[in-house]
Amino acid sequence: MTATVSARGLTHRFGPLDVLGGVDLEIEAGALLALAGPSGSGKSTLLEITGGLREQSGGLVEVNGSADAAGRLRGCAWMPQRDCLLPWYSALDNASLALVNQGKSRREARKSAAERFEHFGLEGFETARPDELSGGMRQRVAFIRTLLSAKPVLLLDEPLAALDAITRAELQEWLTPVLRESGATVLLVTHDVEEAIYLADRVTVLSPRPGRSIATIDGMRGSPGRRDEVVSSPAFNRKREELLGLLRSDQARGAAR
Amino acid sequence: MKARIWLPPLLLVLFLLGLWQLAASSGFLADVLGLEDFLVPAPSEIADVLWQDRDLIFDNAGTTLVEIAAGFGLALISGLAVAVAFRGSDLVRRAGYPLVVASQTIPVIVIAPVLVVWFGYGIWPKLLIISLICFFPITVNTLDGLRRVDPEAVRMMRSLDGSRMTIFRRVEVPTALPGVFTGARIAAAVAVIGAVFGEWAGSDKGLGHLILQDNAQLMTARMFASVFVLSLIAISLYALIGLLERAVVRWR
Ligand SMILES: Nc1ncnc2c1ncn2[C@@H]1O[C@H](COP(=O)(O)OP(=O)(O)OP(=O)(O)O)[C@@H](O)[C@H]1O
Ligand SMILES: [Mg+2]
Numbered sequence: 001m002t003a004t005v006s007a008r009g010l011t012h013r014f015g016p017l018d019v020l021g022g023v024d025l026e027i028e029a030g031a032l033l034a035l036a037g038p039s040g041s042g043k044s045t046l047l048e049i050t051g052g053l054r055e056q057s058g059g060l061v062e063v064n065g066s067a068d069a070a071g072r073l074r075g076c077a078w079m080p081q082r083d084c085l086l087p088w089y090s091a092l093d094n095a096s097l098a099l100v101n102q103g104k105s106r107r108e109a110r111k112s113a114a115e116r117f118e119h120f121g122l123e124g125f126e127t128a129r130p131d132e133l134s135g136g137m138r139q140r141v142a143f144i145r146t147l148l149s150a151k152p153v154l155l156l157d158e159p160l161a162a163l164d165a166i167t168r169a170e171l172q173e174w175l176t177p178v179l180r181e182s183g184a185t186v187l188l189v190t191h192d193v194e195e196a197i198y199l200a201d202r203v204t205v206l207s208p209r210p211g212r213s214i215a216t217i218d219g220m221r222g223s224p225g226r227r228d229e230v231v232s233s234p235a236f237n238r239k240r241e242e243l244l245g246l247l248r249s250d251q252a253r254g255a256a257r
Numbered sequence: 258m259k260a261r262i263w264l265p266p267l268l269l270v271l272f273l274l275g276l277w278q279l280a281a282s283s284g285f286l287a288d289v290l291g292l293e294d295f296l297v298p299a300p301s302e303i304a305d306v307l308w309q310d311r312d313l314i315f316d317n318a319g320t321t322l323v324e325i326a327a328g329f330g331l332a333l334i335s336g337l338a339v340a341v342a343f344r345g346s347d348l349v350r351r352a353g354y355p356l357v358v359a360s361q362t363i364p365v366i367v368i369a370p371v372l373v374v375w376f377g378y379g380i381w382p383k384l385l386i387i388s389l390i391c392f393f394p395i396t397v398n399t400l401d402g403l404r405r406v407d408p409e410a411v412r413m414m415r416s417l418d419g420s421r422m423t424i425f426r427r428v429e430v431p432t433a434l435p436g437v438f439t440g441a442r443i444a445a446a447v448a449v450i451g452a453v454f455g456e457w458a459g460s461d462k463g464l465g466h467l468i469l470q471d472n473a474q475l476m477t478a479r480m481f482a483s484v485f486v487l488s489l490i491a492i493s494l495y496a497l498i499g500l501l502e503r504a505v506v507r508w509r
Binding site: 048052053076086087088101102129 | 407409410412413414415416417418419420423427428431507508
């Protein structure tokens, strides 16, 4: 079920606009790599290319040994920046989209999704329409939808960015065991320095547009203890300073250019 | 709550009918127009005729209703098919769109007699004219609905193993449905006009035919009765589509 992801010299341009200027990254099977970088540095684009939803302009991307877009599409489940819940389906039917797409009967699919609803604190909201759910619930439904696809690689595009700070912290804590149990290899885009360090095995920093990978540091995934203890520890603080320094230094360079 | 919706238009209609009744039955309208009294019927006289000649009127209404249903159905099928084809291929859309617009510029009054020459007095010319009129709003509004499809939702579905057909069924069709219903409602309102033009160009039955005959015999009260039934058909069709929309598009 586990897979590796790697990119070498990846570039992309939209017409005259250079968006990615050479990205190298490497994710081991079952690992979580966070991708941090300023707005517009091409993080979402990188995710779509990795997921086989877009062809890159140059360079190499491999998912599970497949370098072609169709092979990458097969290996990855993409969770877009907006939750993209379909308003004509109930929460449960949204969560079971992938299973029905893969040929399961609606009844079976609903049953699998309903089990997750219980685990994830969504019981009672199975038949709710998406617009009846809070932001945090919507995000959890979108997570279940992505997880149930049972793809070996998950591509998560700022999954918690739209939430308030408290809900975000809660969901980060909730996400840790969920992702661990799924066994999936994860590429997570985030603006949030704390989130990157707390959730990731490693964090890769992108430069401003055109995005290049400028550094990779270790994250603190799997640190024992509650989240608020972890993020207030001295070790965590050092990481935070290091990562902020990397982002700032390059942002300054981007502005001077 | 409900009454607040239907009460104002009902009161307005009753008020206007009352005015008309007064103006006509007092002979005031006929005097102003310089006409004989029987040429300017009051609502009560129209209602009388509607009741007395109900068999004749409803018999003809049945014919017109069949024409409208068939023409509307044909327009719905062809309009949806064309919109889906346009969505499917850019080349087809670029090639076909001017033709769709041109279809709307065909003057029905001119084309109707030609169709009668070609297809005779039967249902075919009416059916073609009605569907010609209905085709444009259905096609354009369906296309408009399809254009609202969220490309991000499509990519999400692709990533979750959705085939082209699955994405069409589960994302594109639901997105386009409100547009389809808008087009169908507009089409329902104009279908009746198409039916009357079709019958005027040549027919031996139908409300349009009856209106033409009554006009020749100066039977103005029955003409108004026929017009009343025609609007009733249009309004019912419009309301029926609205009900259907509310039952189907529940997420709005
Ligand atoms: N389909 C597209 N066509 C043209 N330009 C695009 C397209 N998608 C993105 N861009 C441009 O490419 C650049 C990078 O966009 P991208 O969304 O990948 O950045 P990002 O790092 O995810 O930003 P954010 O943090 O704001 O989400 C932006 O300048 C954007 O305007
Ligand atoms: Mg983005």
